[in-house]
Amino acid sequence: MSQGNTMDDNEWPLYEVFIRSRAGLSHRHAGSVHAADSQMALDHARDVYTRRNEGVSIWVVKSSEIIASDPADASAFFEPAADKIYRHPTFYEIPEGVENL
Amino acid sequence: MYTQGLDQKGENAGRRLDDAGLLAAFQARIDAEEKIEAKDWMPDAYRRTLIRQISQHAHSEIIGMQPEGNWLTRAPSLRRKAILLAKVQDEAGHGLYLYSAAETLGTSRGQMVADLLSGKAKYSSIFNYPTLTWADIGAIGWLVDGAAIMNQIPLCRCSYGPYARAMVRICKEESFHQRQGFEIMLMLSRGSAEQKAMAQDALNRWWWPSLMMFGPGDADSKHSAQSMAWKIKRFSNDELRQKFVDVTVPQAEFLGIRVPDDDLKFNAQTGHYEFGEIDWQEFFDVLAGNGPCNRQRLEKRQRAHDDGAWVREAAHAYAEKHGQRAAA
Numbered sequence A: 001m002s003q004g005n006t007m008d009d010n011e012w013p014l015y016e017v018f019i020r021s022r023a024g025l026s027h028r029h030a031g032s033v034h035a036a037d038s039q040m041a042l043d044h045a046r047d048v049y050t051r052r053n054e055g056v057s058i059w060v061v062k063s064s065e066i067i068a069s070d071p072a073d074a075s076a077f078f079e080p081a082a083d084k085i086y087r088h089p090t091f092y093e094i095p096e097g098v099e100n101l
Numbered sequence B: 001m002y003t004q005g006l007d008q009k010g011e012n013a014g015r016r017l018d019d020a021g022l023l024a025a026f027q028a029r030i031d032a033e034e035k036i037e038a039k040d041w042m043p044d045a046y047r048r049t050l051i052r053q054i055s056q057h058a059h060s061e062i063i064g065m066q067p068e069g070n071w072l073t074r075a076p077s078l079r080r081k082a083i084l085l086a087k088v089q090d091e092a093g094h095g096l097y098l099y100s101a102a103e104t105l106g107t108s109r110g111q112m113v114a115d116l117l118s119g120k121a122k123y124s125s126i127f128n129y130p131t132l133t134w135a136d137i138g139a140i141g142w143l144v145d146g147a148a149i150m151n152q153i154p155l156c157r158c159s160y161g162p163y164a165r166a167m168v169r170i171c172k173e174e175s176f177h178q179r180q181g182f183e184i185m186l187m188l189s190r191g192s193a194e195q196k197a198m199a200q201d202a203l204n205r206w207w208w209p210s211l212m213m214f215g216p217g218d219a220d221s222k223h224s225a226q227s228m229a230w231k232i233k234r235f236s237n238d239e240l241r242q243k244f245v246d247v248t249v250p251q252a253e254f255l256g257i258r259v260p261d262d263d264l265k266f267n268a269q270t271g272h273y274e275f276g277e278i279d280w281q282e283f284f285d286v287l288a289g290n291g292p293c294n295r296q297r298l299e300k301r302q303r304a305h306d307d308g309a310w311v312r313e314a315a316h317a318y319a320e321k322h323g324q325r326a327a328a
């Protein structure tokens, strides 16, 4: 993900590019492109990131529109999940002889 | 390499300003082979080193289109033309992946382009040599892309995530570049006496500049140690150069052309080739702007930039108008 601070006001905005490589898989972040508008962003993303059939679908979104969690707060932010080991199946003891569980 | 790292000065000054605890935690993450991502805390010097290295790398890809582009309209067959066009297009793509990786560090595309055009930013010395014959297109793919691969494979494990990911994409595409170049050399070396002489002549001219792509010898590259500690760099310049010589010399033998080095010999004890002294004066001259094509390369890039200005402005105006209409 890019956080380009635009020094040139005339610079085309930055778009993040997400590509679905084939049906059945999620879109995945591939990189970014500059473009004047969303159609151009799609065209550039196609030319830059799918020259070898790497995708069947592309999403582009303006980088400035993405809201991200702050890595500096990561430990506090994700802390609530840390002590809930009972959310994992390995937490439970199953007596020997019980099957299909 | 594409980033020969020659304009690194005073990188240690900023370190004093950074908090010692943050620095230690950062280094511990690097040592544990964790990747650093764009919004993570990083020392200023790490950021600056990466911006410089990634942007130099991007500029090299962009300028690197010129020597090969020179032969697009004169390729000997439609097949060769299609292949060369695809390769040159890939290099543009490599430049774009890398510019966007550099932008994650807080620089802008406009700033990087301005630094290239003003001559402030460097690009690889190799692209300041001319492509005089079709055989040069073979030699570039085989040797220049070959040397680039040698350097770029370890960069796929670089500590900075966005750079490493860009390098993975690039490396996937590079082996086609090297193979098409070797194939051109193979055709020529199996051709008429004249064609074989062309292949030899290309090797004569491209061999030494290709070895220079790895940058100065380890004794003279004083900033390597810091880049190694940050795991931006995994092997020294001399190590990579040696690997390149070891794999490439047997390929030249297969082609039946001679590597232009009287001191080249295989050392059975070490299992490595020993090779002659590199003319570092030539290297520094080319870097200082006095190579055969430096001025031509920048002029051409400047012209392309200027000629494209109206397109950028028109697209901008169109998007603005369109956006206003959508909002209304």
Ligand SMILES: [Fe+2]
Pocket (backbone or CB within 6 Å): B061, B090, B091, B094, B170
């Ligand atoms: Fe490339």
Ligand SMILES: [Fe+2]
Pocket (backbone or CB within 6 Å): B091, B145, B148, B174, B177
């Ligand atoms: Fe290449």
